[in-house]
Amino acid sequence: MTVHPVIRTVLQRLALGVMTLFFVSIVIFSGVEMLPGDFTQAVLGQAATEETVAAFRRELGLDQPAYIRYFDWIGGVVTGDFGTSFSGRAASGIDRSRDVVDLIGPRLWNTLFLASMTAIVAVPLALFLGITAALYRNSVYDRVVNATTLATISTPEFFVAYILILFLAALNPIFPSLANVSPDTELSERIYRSALPAMTLALVIIAHMMRMTRAAIINLLASPYIEMARLKGLSSTRVILFHALPNAWAPIVNVIAFNLAYLVVGVVVVEVVFVYPGIGQLMVDAVTTRDIPVVQACALIFAATYIVLNLLADIISIVTNPRLLHPR
Amino acid sequence: MSTDSKEVLLKMRDMRIDGFSDEKWHEIIKGVDLTLHKGEVLGLIGESGAGKSTLGLAAMGFARPGCRLTSGEIWFDGVDLMKESEAAKQKLRGARIAYVAQSAAAAFNPAHTLMEQTIEAGVRHGLSSPDEAREDAKKLFAAMDLPDPNNIGDRFPHQVSGGQLQRAMTAMAMASRPDLIIFDEPTTALDVTTQVNVLAAMRNAVEQFHTAAIYITHDLAVVAQMADRIKVLRYGVEVEEADTQTMLTDPKEEYTKSLWSVRSIEKEAESADDKILEIRNITAAYGKVPVLKNVDIAVSRGKTVSIVGESGSGKSTTARVVTGLLPQLEGDVLFNGDPLPPKLKDRSRDQLQRIQMIYQMADTAMNPRQTVREIIGRPVEFYTGKRGKAVDQRVKELLEMIELDESFMDRLPGELSGGQKQRICIARALAAEPELIICDEVTSALDQIVQEGILKLLMHLQEELGVSYIFITHDIATVRAISDEVVVMYQGEVVEQGGKQEIFSEPHPPYTELLLASVPEMEIGWLEKTLTTLGEKRAAMG
Structure with missing residues (x-):
């Protein structure tokens, strides 16, 4: 009973997160199960005999009842084994298949790299723009920032991508229009090649975060304690940074978490435009080839990303709430 | 309660303030004059919508969002705040003029400790170093009769009671030793039993540092304890002004008399067995x-x-x-x-x-x-x-x-x-x-x-x-x-x-005794008289 309430709440949230992930795994498995079509038929074609199909299915374990396959899969996942990809197998019996982990690993790393690169620039920039827009609200600056970000968020991301390619790759060849990176690309080269996709993503997510920061702060400006701060003769900067911002974290952090999750799970369009070898493309390919283990692994990683980021946002909201952090 | 120096600290002339509602500007303060001497307490009373708070804030050269100071003069110690720049007014606020708000629970920032907020104005205005200010704040907390004055500053607003917060806010206003404090209904949100002590603490502070104050309230009995003079406002216009004694015993205007006579309903108590x-x-x-x-x-x-x-x-x-x-x-x-x-x-x-x-x-x-x-x-x-x-x-x-x-x-x-x-x-x-x-x-x-x-x-x-x-x-x-x-x-x-x-x-159980004795009466000197007897009553409750 001596556990600090914040720690208790955090532990509760963690447990809840694990539970959620477990339920999501069931949903993913059932979802994939319900997909029309079948990998064996896709590979073997219409002409295959019943026997070859059955034999191939047996080899892949597809003849087992669904619940056994689910527990096999989830049991493996818990120990870090996501199974073996279906692709690379053929009816001939030659097995060039790879472990799902090996297949996803480099792609996930690429995606995380692009996401981090974007976030490192976009999050501070969005906060800065949001805070300054709140500080100089209704000024020309505020309107320009608002209008620009609204424009970028209203434009489809592939369009933003092609505009950037047009101006920064085609007309003024500053950056490469293809972001083909491989595991042995050097860091500086990697950053250089990923610049355009990162810029595209930043333009898409800054608007959302900036507008929420501005709104969360302005929302508080009518509070009596803000009036009190003004009546103490404090500068507007101090009023906003010291008195409004600390109370505005909860909504801001939630929007940041939402956008970071988007950077990991929602960037397939941008990956396609720049031919960036990320995890989004991998999943789309796996769906077309009915490569079930890869689809399931990607879906689970996406779900985990959402859960972890939202969990983090929750924890930060709790920790920045003095009522919870310093109980009576 | 005395005005030994007749030096004028604040003088408002023909003050006019507009408020925005129903898509247009309306005049809500319609040409009010106000004079306050150094060390004097002026009670400002009236119903809600009379413009008391708006006028009080105008004394700081401040208008709430949706209000604007349209014309008039606000002379504070020789400068007209109507003509001063925002920066110049900021220098006065929190340094020479301080504000005590109605709800301390809302006016303290939930994210910072009492100490940080108490010393903030003084330190930011460069009046003292953080360390000096902290030591001084502890003395003020003690003067305000707050429990554990050396450590209470480390607490967050939600960790102390409403009465304590209101006292801490008075300490916060006092921290930079202002010449003028605007008290805006500071005890309205408190229980009567808490109110008495807060009133006493505020009065002591004002007297001890010889601070002038504008005390805004709708409660006549309270203002009778606090003010040297009383000004009655209605619909943004002054009804009358006089020293407290005269105002209580001999109000001139019908409206003032009606305010005084509200507590006159009395019904014959009956009981029934059904x-x-x-x-x-x-x-x-x-x-x-x-x-x-x-x-x-x-x-x-x-x-x-x-x-x-x-x-x-x-x-x-x-x-x-x-x-x-x-x-x-x-x-x-x-x-x-x-x-x-x-x-x-x-x-x-x-x-x-x-x-x-x-x-x-x-x-x-x-x-x-x-x-x-x-x-x-x-x-x-x-x-x-x-x-x-x-x-x-x-x-x-x-x-x-x-x-x-x-x-x-x-x-x-x-x-x-x-x-x-x-x-x-x-x-x-x-x-x-x-x-x-x-x-x-x-x-x-x-x-x-x-x-x-x-x-x-x-x-x-x-x-x-x-x-x-x-x-x-x-x-x-x-x-x-x-x-x-x-x-x-x-x-x-x-x-x-x-x-x-x-x-x-009589006789009452101890709590009823305390409750009844805490209700302010419209009588000068009630507060002093009551404080001594209240101590005994609290002791009786154990």
């Missing part, structure tokens, strides 16, 4: 937190029982048990002799109809998108089964009962004044044709004159309809005015109950 409601041995809790302990209350048919006590005493919880919103853990609620099911959903429509409720905030108790016709018509349809024209007819009758005409039928709550809104809520309760109405602080948010009207209306309705009231309030004057019987509650228990005469005459 009990409409009996609460027997009720115990109730919110989750694991016990709030009511063995509460027994009986209500006579056609009479008024007042439940009085400070916040947290369990008054409103008792109402929640009676209405079925909070099922009791133990005990029975008997209505006309039959036990009521504890849970709201187990009660029949007939049982629901007979007990109705009126709330403190008429604003939030009505759907802002419904017209008066819909608000009152709904319970008429629901409980009496009337339809169409008959409903309209009944709504008209109900409006007549609450002394409003039928032109109100199609208005929205936003188009009504505070008193009118509360009347609509009364009509809504009456629409069910109840036998018992629970009134939860129904006049607390209203001005004194409007309060008087509502109380008279309720009493009149009782005579006419024979309805019984449970009247929940923390205001002793209201209790005196309307009760037949009184129940005093403290920390979830009934301390004393009986006929009004009985309760208001």
